Amino acid sequence: MYSGFPSGLFVDDVSADSSAEFPDRASMMEVRLQAQEDEITLLKSSLADALRRIRLHDQLLPLLKQQLISGPASVGCTGTRPTRIHCQCLSARHHRTPSEVLCPCPDEPELFWQHEGDLHDIREVPQMLDQIGIWGVCGPGQHLGLFVVFLGPFVSSFCGQSIKMFIRGRPITMYIPSNIQNYEDLKMEPPSERLELDWVYGYRGRDCRANLYFLPTGEAVYFIACVIVLYHINNRTQRHYRKHTDCVRCLTLHPDKVRVASGQTAGVDKDGKPLQPCVHIWDSTSLVTLQQIAFLCVIDDSNEHMLSVWDCNKGTKHAEIKSTNEAVFAVEFNPSDSTNIITCGKSHVYFWTLSAGQFTKKQGIFGKYKKPKFIQCFVFSLTGDVLTGDSEGNILTWGKSAADIKTLGKGAKETFQIMRQTRAHEGSVFTLCTLQGGALLSGGGKDRKIIRWSADLAPERECEIPEKFGAVRTIADVDGEELLVGTTRNAVLRGTFSDGFVAIVQGHVDEMWGLATHPSQNIFLTCGHDRQVCLWNTEEHKLDWCISLEYGLCADFCPNGSVVSVGLSTGRWMVLDLLTREVVSESTDGNEQLSVMRYSPDGSFLAVGSHDNFIYIYNVTESGRRYTRFGKCNGHSSFITHLDWSKDGKYIMSNSGDYEILYWDIAAGCKLLRNRFESKDREWASYTCVLGFHVMGVWLEGSDGTDINALCRSHSERVVAVADDFCKVHLFQYPCPKPKAPSHKYEGHGSHVTNVCFTHSDSHLLSMGGKDMCILQWKVIGGGGMVDSRERLASGSSTSTSSPEPATS
Template sequence: MADQFKDTKDMTYNADEGVLKVYLRGRPVNLYAPSAVRDEYQLTKAVPAPKHRLRLDYGYRGKDCRNNLYLLPTGEMIYFVAGVVVLHNADDQTQRHYTGHTDDVKCLAVHPNRFTIASGQCTGSAPDAQAHVRVWDSVSLNTLHVLAGGELDRSAGCLAFSRVDGGALLACVDDGAERTLSVWDWQKGAKLTENKASAETVVDVQWHPLDKGVLMTCGRQHVNFWLLEAGCLQRRQGVFGGRDRPKYVTCMAFTDSGDLITGDSEGRILLWERGGNQVARTVKAAHEGAVFTLMVDKAGNIVSGGRDGRIVQWDRSLSRTGNVLELPAEYGAPRMVSAGRGSQLLVGTTRNCVLAGDWTLASRLVARGHTDQVWAAAAHPGRPQFVTGAWDGHLLLWDVMTHSPVWELALEEGIQCTAFSPDGSRLAVGLVSGRWEVLDADTRERLFSRADGPEPIQAAAFSPDGRLLALGSRNNALFIYQAGPAGYSRLAKCTGHSSFITHLDWSADSTLLRTNSGDYELLYWTAATGRQLTQPSQLRDTQWATHTCTLAFNSVGIYPEAADGTDVNTCCRSHKGHLMASGDDFGKVKLFSYPANQAKTHHQTCRGHSSHVTHVEFFAEDDRLLSAGGQDTAVLQWTVE
């Protein structure tokens, strides 16, 4: 009967008309079942999870922090990307991953045995994303202990293992309002004591390498000296004397004789003699701008890196040795310098690069990343390559096998979306200003550029025959352009949406388009004229070349229970049509069987991102999946198993 509806979750189905009515934020949206399934479709059925699984294969550098780059005995570099700790083998460009965290990893520490790792995360929006510290084995990747769950206010800000007693203790600074310093017997999972670390921001904690029970913290306008005695933490404040107190003490390290050295925001290096709490010596203008990082190398020399992009070596008396490295501007300034193999230095930079080199040879780029939200990503249709673009204005073409950039292009403004032409020769790039460009995908030559209003271009896609280009704007309009000898000419402007365009798909024959908008509309268009098709029931059997529209009949199952429409940001159907992937606001990448057209559609959930996932896309052979993160600025590559 036409009036007999079956209710499941927030959907109803009219079998007579073959209409699935979905309610998002109380707004009904009609979706039309294809003829092949309309008669037997039942909301009470469930789609099982796919047998395929996603395994994280490679993570490209994301948001950076201090003290997050070290070399392990396995020859792997360790650092973190979003919610994943990466163990990166630079020789063969492979990675292993520790994926026990549920949100952004903010800090890590390496045990004196160099195999045990502690990593701390922040509190996220998901119910299970609570700030805590995990101690784990870097060989087996097994979790040994979970500490401080429910005790940290906002995040574990910095961590350090003790050194004199064989690493029995772990110090943790809570990055919350109270900035609590706690000391843990990590093997027992027991907190021994805690104290307020400072009234101001704390950026680092370190144990003294020679004196038992002594540790230091530093941060905004302070250095504090701590003594752990009789189960209590006793504090002495560092005395700067007549010298100007720096706005920030940004980093610290210990000489081989046990003296403390600190770097500050004024570009100075200060020396504090062992056992004291007063500045004994000052090196002014060690760097132009803040000193970001300090380390003591295997020969006892001091190495500093600063905002000026320089890495400088000093001898034990804090005199320059003459060894200076100046990083190329495109790599940014050295945020972290640590010891590599032999005399090699590992450098993590403010532009999220990892470099390896020594004082005599040019540094080698080991890893690269974006520094702002990544919204644009596209897999090459015919090669093992993909492109990413971010609000930092950088567009990079990556090689899947070597995990390194093929080329990089700096644009004048943030990048919002990108798409390859079907043959892979052209690349469309939508920018946040409303301007868009078409580039030669190999040479980066600009083939065409135009602006369609001041609002960002949110979505872009070439037609399957390669002749047309569709652009969805934040000004609620869809623009269709035709390629010609003199560039691109506008074929149509489609108006009818009451909110910004979020996703678009071409029909397989390149004649029709469908679009989603920010207020949960699904509209259809004729490409040749831009006319809106107002009888969507007649399009129920249209074959679509892609499926990126999150709101469509065959993707309703990707929405979780009580979804309000904003939870799911992106989806993509595999080229073989058997799988669908989605990315949501909680940092999760999910894998579904396709079509995902039931209220109960089971899935595989994969963790890696720590903020909203902005883009997912299968590679041409469906053997890999690409995902991009927003605030975590991470790009992850998954193997489909």
């Protein structure tokens, strides 16, 4: 048994002839420009911090050497007062000279240092000063405890009242809450809660083709990100094949309608080393991975587009050859002659013969017909002819013809030529689908039409899909009358020529960032670079409504649940009524993109975080429909990334692009709290800031500060979910204030995970991919009794244990 395997490893915008793609390209360039500007800002901040540290190190090193050599301190309690050692306390904003009294401790400290688990006398320090950084930290009590743990770019140091972590060389001080008696004895465990994939929103149709099939089980099979979805079109249920570890780019169905082959793109491992692309063959009934197809034909996406045939029973490569340097769009075995393989792509149709492990190639001859720029697709007719669809809107019928001895000379062989040209669509023919009895379906790009043709290519019926869904990407036959249609705007439609088509699967068509869940209903809102703001229902797993705005980058629901605010890329933000979808309020703060919107717990204030380094505070009245400027938080030296309100609605904690943690007294007029120690016991209504004592353990060893895009604490305050830059979703115990905290890790996204958010009841977690345009809905399972996070910290600090290694699931 032979099965063809459409390559799918290509970028479709090379073949899109619609002018509608030019705004998309311009939008992509704007996004890239903004990302580059953000990176430049971070680089400037890191460079300035590095230069500051170098200058400080040069000034401090000789003096410390002199003091340490002339006045050594003993280790332990000796009963005598040791020689006083001046300590240098460093922060991001204030530096003190060694002549100042820098240790506020009431008692004279005894100084020691710990390296790799061993205690050393301070007199050993001079020999090590050239190898380690000098960071002095102070705390009350008899000893000045200085613990330094070297973790590459990520370093944490602990003293009596605070702990520091270092990102890109920048020290970040976090004060330990009063209820923790012994930080070193805190016990970190993976949470008892786990995640289970419940639903996948979206379909990848924008840049892939031939990726939608209908199974005898009543399920449509398609892919997005790293997940292959089997969606029952009548029962509206999903199953998922999840063995892929990177983005799936191609899919084919065996003639037995049970076995499926799916290919994933070549990616990189966690160290950046390239990985090989791979193909999985699996049973669509049991979702078990198999290798029971005799031969499988694959074309990779290398420069030579290697054509290979695999003996899957043996797991060996049967034959391989370079096909072409041009883009290849499809490959298929001839169903009537298993030694013949056809490929098509940019300006070519090749007819391959496989014999004794060797390929021979014949190129289709266009002759008197205009050679199209792209051959997009092909199928086999009942008579054995090959029908191709091209970028000129034609269906070409190819057949064998006898050798032209007069033209080609004696010994010329038979050729494959165009037997007939049929005008089909305005613009490209994106897909062809054969029906039982020999009828043919074609799908158009620019005209968005689906046309049914008789066996002799006479048009019989046609319909046009709505413009909002884009062009026809692929067609799957359900029962000869009903059809499934995949579109270029990432939707799957279901319908007939008589009744029209409705969407059964929808998704975003560009990178997503904004995510918010409703405070009391099972709905959530998303927005992104495709200028779409979408409201989804987590129970019915469907899109409730979608409207067009500018680039949406952040959002938040008002606590009363009647309106939602959306922050845009231009500094504008809008407030939408959930029922009418109308804009009830609109304002502009600066001219840079907004990164976070957050209502206070009682809904009386709205905080707007911007890339202009300010947080704008608004009074909210009339049930979220009226907004007046209350004040502005000015103090960050880089763009705002995250912020949270205190439970009493009086204070804000915020993070910025240069890794600052600042606290603000909003009730006192948006005043910056200089003494961050006073905020260590404050309780927060939400926890989305990626930097803070309670979430310090979510940062992995070697993190550079951009590895975590978002996090969200559950409403029960038991767990925290993390979205990282490596396509993973993590679930940690909350709080997790110690490095190397263990977690459960989940795969499924094929791009950086941009956001995560729990539903109002904590029954589900939503995660959102960036470039994969995928929303995953996870069911939260497990988790015994309710334990307050403060009790967990207090009880954990009384038991001594070492943190286990991170757990993955």
